[in-house]
Amino acid sequence: MALNPSEISDLIKKRIEKFELVPEERTEGIITSIKDGIVRIYGLSNVMYGEMIEFVGRRGGSRTARTEDARIARTAQSAPTYGLALNLERDSVGAVVLGAYEHLEEGQTVKCTGHILEVPVGEALLGRVVNALGKPVDGKGEIKTERTSPIEKVAPGVITRQSVNVPLQSGLKAIDSMVPIGRGQRELIIGDRQTGKSAIVIDTIINQKDSGVKCIYVAIGQKTSTIANLVRKLDEHKALNHTIIVAASAFDDASLQYIAPYAGCAIGEYFRDKGEDALIIYDDLTKHAWAYRQISLLLRRPPGREAYPGDIFYLHSRLLERAACINPEYVEKITAGKVKGKTGSLTALPIIETQAGDISAFIPTNVISITDGQIFLETSLFNAGIRPAINVGISVSRVGGAAQTNIIKKLGGGLRLTLAQYRELEAFAQFAADLDEPTRKQLERGQRAIEILKQAQYAPLSVAEMAVSLFIIQKEYLADVELHKVVDFEKALHKFIHDKYQDVLKEINKNPVYSDEIEGKLSSVVEEFKKTQTW
Amino acid sequence: MAENYIIARPYAKAIFSIALADNKLPQWSEILNVFAFIAQNIYVKKILVDPRINWQQCASLFIDVCAQIIDKKGKNFLQILAMHKRLSILPGITDLYEELCNKHENTVKIKIISAMPLFKEQQEKLQQCLQKRIGAKIVAQYQQDQSVLGGIIIRIGDRVIDGSTRGKLQMLAKYLAG
Numbered sequence: 277m278a279l280n281p282s283e284i285s286d287l288i289k290k291r292i293e294k295f296e297l298v299p300e301e302r303t304e305g306i307i308t309s310i311k312d313g314i315v316r317i318y319g320l321s322n323v324m325y326g327e328m329i330e331f332v333g334r335r336g337g338s339r340t341a342r343t344e345d346a347r348i349a350r351t352a353q354s355a356p357t358y359g360l361a362l363n364l365e366r367d368s369v370g371a372v373v374l375g376a377y378e379h380l381e382e383g384q385t386v387k388c389t390g391h392i393l394e395v396p397v398g399e400a401l402l403g404r405v406v407n408a409l410g411k412p413v414d415g416k417g418e419i420k421t422e423r424t425s426p427i428e429k430v431a432p433g434v435i436t437r438q439s440v441n442v443p444l445q446s447g448l449k450a451i452d453s454m455v456p457i458g459r460g461q462r463e464l465i466i467g468d469r470q471t472g473k474s475a476i477v478i479d480t481i482i483n484q485k486d487s488g489v490k491c492i493y494v495a496i497g498q499k500t501s502t503i504a505n506l507v508r509k510l511d512e513h514k515a516l517n518h519t520i521i522v523a524a525s526a527f528d529d530a531s532l533q534y535i536a537p538y539a540g541c542a543i544g545e546y547f548r549d550k551g552e553d554a555l556i557i558y559d560d561l562t563k564h565a566w567a568y569r570q571i572s573l574l575l576r577r578p579p580g581r582e583a584y585p586g587d588i589f590y591l592h593s594r595l596l597e598r599a600a601c602i603n604p605e606y607v608e609k610i611t612a613g614k615v616k617g618k619t620g621s622l623t624a625l626p627i628i629e630t631q632a633g634d635i636s637a638f639i640p641t642n643v644i645s646i647t648d649g650q651i652f653l654e655t656s657l658f659n660a661g662i663r664p665a666i667n668v669g670i671s672v673s674r675v676g677g678a679a680q681t682n683i684i685k686k687l688g689g690g691l692r693l694t695l696a697q698y699r700e701l702e703a704f705a706q707f708a709a710d711l712d713e714p715t716r717k718q719l720e721r722g723q724r725a726i727e728i729l730k731q732a733q734y735a736p737l738s739v740a741e742m743a744v745s746l747f748i749i750q751k752e753y754l755a756d757v758e759l760h761k762v763v764d765f766e767k768a769l770h771k772f773i774h775d776k777y778q779d780v781l782k783e784i785n786k787n788p789v790y791s792d793e794i795e796g797k798l799s800s801v802v803e804e805f806k807k808t809q810t811w
Numbered sequence: 812m813a814e815n816y817i818i819a820r821p822y823a824k825a826i827f828s829i830a831l832a833d834n835k836l837p838q839w840s841e842i843l844n845v846f847a848f849i850a851q852n853i854y855v856k857k858i859l860v861d862p863r864i865n866w867q868q869c870a871s872l873f874i875d876v877c878a879q880i881i882d883k884k885g886k887n888f889l890q891i892l893a894m895h896k897r898l899s900i901l902p903g904i905t906d907l908y909e910e911l912c913n914k915h916e917n918t919v920k921i922k923i924i925s926a927m928p929l930f931k932e933q934q935e936k937l938q939q940c941l942q943k944r945i946g947a948k949i950v951a952q953y954q955q956d957q958s959v960l961g962g963i964i965i966r967i968g969d970r971v972i973d974g975s976t977r978g979k980l981q982m983l984a985k986y987l988a989g
Contacts, residue, residue, distance in 0.1 A: 301970070321970075
């Protein structure tokens, strides 16, 4: 049996000396029934809604702890089990148990704790995988954080906010040029299964490597293997060091899946309130709604549309409202003057999975109306090889335009129109055999634009690279390039510029403003490249 | 249990207002306690759920047993309960009735648990302190429990003030475990 470093008698002595004793005053109740993780408690007359309650049990610990090795399991067994008071009735309290509940029994004592559930927050969490309670699950040892934060908090008010004006580069051409995302924005990613929803957000996380944006990825109801794959991929692309993964897998109880997004949000808010920028991804809120529906039905709350409870809208609105851009005065106030003149932001990218493209179902319509825009992904586009499979026609960003980088805005401005005209002509061209010159040109231009917007996974582009790609569409440098060669052309061009004109890229990345000077430089570079004929 | 209280509350309220009007609060309390005692009897419990026995028979069982102590109102009460098949919630009605009486008389029942029996002076001082803190008359019930080790635990309804050595040790264990 190994001795822990914290078990040295001197240390124990010091800790005992520091320990302050006050007679504990608490409210108690007893369990009257327990089934499916829902506990009914008699007593607890002054419990608050959402308060954490403690089950004074003989055993405890999570289900995972019981299956892992005996040493860890033993320490976990002495740990108390906690629950969340959700139904406050006249004579009883309905609560949901966080984690395993099989060891609880009728007649057992329950205590109020007087505070709501908290999770550890801080820089120490970066690069780690934690569960919904903030406990590490990646086997890299204990996480030493100084602070904890309640999982449910009121969103910043109107006065404390600032309009979104800094871009959050996703590194994807289709998104940054047509549905730009700003820091502090909430942009929904919606689509059927297997349309590349998660791929978009993973690329976005990878692209934040040097931007200083901390990323929080909340996995709700996913397979544990999927989460493990994601962690490995992020690690491979050196994106794990600025990322925190909050995992509530399909194996975890519905209660943990329900609180995971709020826990992730609390972790993200820590960075926001410090005057930093953070990005939080909820993958996905459909499963979150399912978990909440399960809890609500077991608590016997009346079911409504699609059997969801009446407060399902509030479930998501209160979560997404916490993603915001806050002004320097608020940051200064919160940090007690330690951080001055810095805005903080928390950008949210919720994901919703639709069934057979039905975006008029209950949860999709709710979340669409809450967010500041949405990115639609379509199976048909995905299968046609257009990846990312974004349907540009119905994807919008309601606030991101103000935050778009100048050069991308100038170069990508006409793209939406080009694609819209192309789609209209495409249907028409299928009937007409002979097309006049301008129509044919427009069609070709559209086809090439679509080709350029294709992008491989795990390969986000910098602003300058993106500008080059958009530049060649806008200036029609692709007119004499064969359609199936467009992707190769772009690739070769990027390589050419990286090899020979690194300074141009650096200049654009440093000051992404489109000027005549930049235009001249880019044209000369592209013309020189076209002369080489190496694609 | 909690569901029982929801059903029992209107009955308890009705009985309480009758008792108050007749000025018979303690008498009714006694009667209800007897009822509750009968209803908790294991054989009676079986009879109450037996489909072969109709409600008149159930009511007469109670009425016959308590014939000495109940008047007409008591009989009627039992019959109403039996008619609605609610005789089994009598313990709940009794609890709620007691609660209403305590509220009416502004008294609070508390339970004081200690490892050793307390001295008379200690008891008096404790009651004075608690009376001040709660702001109501106190009916204290003392109880000994060796496992408390030292100090006392005070229970006021579902509120618990834990000043016991056992509680302190548990807190210390929790603190050291982090």
